[in-house]
Each structure stands twice: as C-alpha cells, then as structure tokens.
Amino acid sequence: MPFQNTNLPFFYFPSLSQFPFLRHAVFTRLGGYSRKTYASLNLSYDVGDDPVTVNKNLNLVKQFFSAEKLIWSRQIHDKNVLVIQDEAKPPYEGFDAFVTNRPGLALLVKLADCQGILLCDPIKKVIAAIHCGWRGNVANIIAATVDVMEKEFHTKPTDIWAGISPSLGPCCAEFKDYQTLLPKAFWRYRINGNYFDWWRISRDQLMAKGIPAKQIEIAGICTVCDTRFFSYRRDGKSTGRFGAVIMLKGEESCF
Numbered sequence: 001m002p003f004q005n006t007n008l009p010f011f012y013f014p015s016l017s018q019f020p021f022l023r024h025a026v027f028t029r030l031g032g033y034s035r036k037t038y039a040s041l042n043l044s045y046d047v048g049d050d051p052v053t054v055n056k057n058l059n060l061v062k063q064f065f066s067a068e069k070l071i072w073s074r075q076i077h078d079k080n081v082l083v084i085q086d087e088a089k090p091p092y093e094g095f096d097a098f099v100t101n102r103p104g105l106a107l108l109v110k111l112a113d114c115q116g117i118l119l120c121d122p123i124k125k126v127i128a129a130i131h132c133g134w135r136g137n138v139a140n141i142i143a144a145t146v147d148v149m150e151k152e153f154h155t156k157p158t159d160i161w162a163g164i165s166p167s168l169g170p171c172c173a174e175f176k177d178y179q180t181l182l183p184k185a186f187w188r189y190r191i192n193g194n195y196f197d198w199w200r201i202s203r204d205q206l207m208a209k210g211i212p213a214k215q216i217e218i219a220g221i222c223t224v225c226d227t228r229f230f231s232y233r234r235d236g237k238s239t240g241r242f243g244a245v246i247m248l249k250g251e252e253s254c255f
C-alpha cells in the first residue's frame with residue numbers, strides 16, 4: 001500500500017485511485033497537533049485528548065479533502081449503517097458505517113486496530129466507509145453495508161471495489177477466549193494457536209456478498225507492529241484514533 005509522506009502523510013489504495021471522481025486516504029498518527037500519547041493526528045474526542053486540538057486535527061482532514069462536510073459518528077462496534085441522501089447533520093451517534101452518493105461529503109471512520117473498509121460502486125457512484133473491529137465482523141456490518149447500497153442505490157455487488165485499511169494483523173491478533181467470544185464459523189480462521197486472520201475474515205465477508213476477489217485490496221499493514229499508527233492493543237486506553245476517509249468529488253472541483 002503506497003505511502004505519501006507530505007505535510008499530512010497518508011496511505012492509499014491503488015485500486016481505488018483509478019476512479020477520477022473519487023478521493024480517499026488512510027491517515028496515520030503523523031502530521032497533527034495533539035501532544036504526548038495522542039501525538040499527533042488524533043481524530044477522536046472520546047479518548048481524553050484536548051477537544052480544541054482534536055477539532056484542529058479534524059479540520060486538517062476536512063481541508064485535505066476540500067470537503068463540504070466531514071461526516072463521522074461515535075462508533076459503537078455494532079452494525080448500524082447511516083445513509084446520507086439529503087442534508088447531512090453531523091455529528092452522529094451510534095453508527096459504524098456511512099453510505100452516500102452525494103459529492104463533497106467526506107466519510108470518516110476512526111481507527112486504532114479496527115479495520116476501516118472503504119467501498120466504491122463506480123457505476124452508480126455510491127461510496128461507503130465502514131468501521132469494523134472483531135465485533136463488527138461478528139455482527140457482519142460488511143453485509144449490512146452492502147445490503148444498504150443494494151437497497152437504497154441499486155448497487156450491484158459485482159461492481160463494488162473495496163479497500164481494507166491497516167489494522168490488527170494476524171501477527172498480533174491473539175484471542176485467547178475465542179471459544180466464548182467468537183462464533184464457530186470463525187474458528188477456521190485461527191492460525192498459530194489462538195491468533196486470527198481478520199483480514200481474511202473481512203475479505204470472505206465481502207466475497208460472500210458477491211464482491212469479486214480481484215476488486216478487494218488488503219493493505220496488509222498491522223497497526224500494532226507499525227508505530228506510525230495508533231494501536232489500542234499496543235498503547236492501551238490513552239491513545240488516539242487515526243482516520244480512513246472516502247469522498248465523491250464535487251463536479252466543479254479540479255484536483
């Protein structure tokens with residue numbers, strides 16, 4: 001997954017970059033204003049960081065995208081999907097995925113080991129951003145989001161392109177209590193004792209909805225191992241959240 005080391009460093013999915021009407025980025029912890037354990041691009045108000053500084057960080061992201069609005073929610077590790085068709089009124093509460101066909105709305109999910117999954121239907125010009133930790137996989141928020149794209153926007157799953165952000169890798173995803181935490185259907189993803197491959201689980205959940213394997217890109221970067229990212233497993237409660245963002249460009253914008 002290529003990395004752009006600019007003032008506001010970010011990773012991107014080459015497969016999603018092929019669409020000229022789309023912008024997306026997976027940011028890191030670099031390039032923001034927060035200090036100490038939140039240094040520096042913490043995008044969450046809910047982790048103990050100074051809210052004025054978080055606001056400045058969110059504005060950096062909004063400006064980076066030249067977005068009309070930055071859309072985000074207090075995420076709750078469930079499978080509630082918010083469709084934004086008309087007027088957007090952030091902030092939202094209790095949604096872990098957004099779907100829209102409106103240009104200028106930058107959909108942000110906040111991450112520290114969880115997966116940010118970005119979806120694009122280039123035919124109907126519909127996008128989605130999903131926050132998916134292991135609870136999201138168990139609830140299958142991936143299926144819930146694709147269902148909403150089909151129902152509300154007539155997306156064909158075979159048209160969807162997907163990117164799975166840097167997140168908890170199989171190297172670090174130990175689930176000692178997997179027999180009580182995880183449904184039996186997930187046990188076959190167990191590797192090396194009690195470690196799980198959540199990237200493969202998400203890929204399989206995307207494919208089960210009809211998204212072709214060749215249209216699914218996995219960043220393959222573990223946020224526990226790579227210190228450019230915030231990691232809840234590595235750093236505990238007093239750490240920040242980085243962002244994965246996707247937006248349809250406005251017709252008049254020229255970047």
Ligand SMILES: [Zn+2]
Nearest residue numbers: 171172222225
């Ligand atoms: Zn790792």
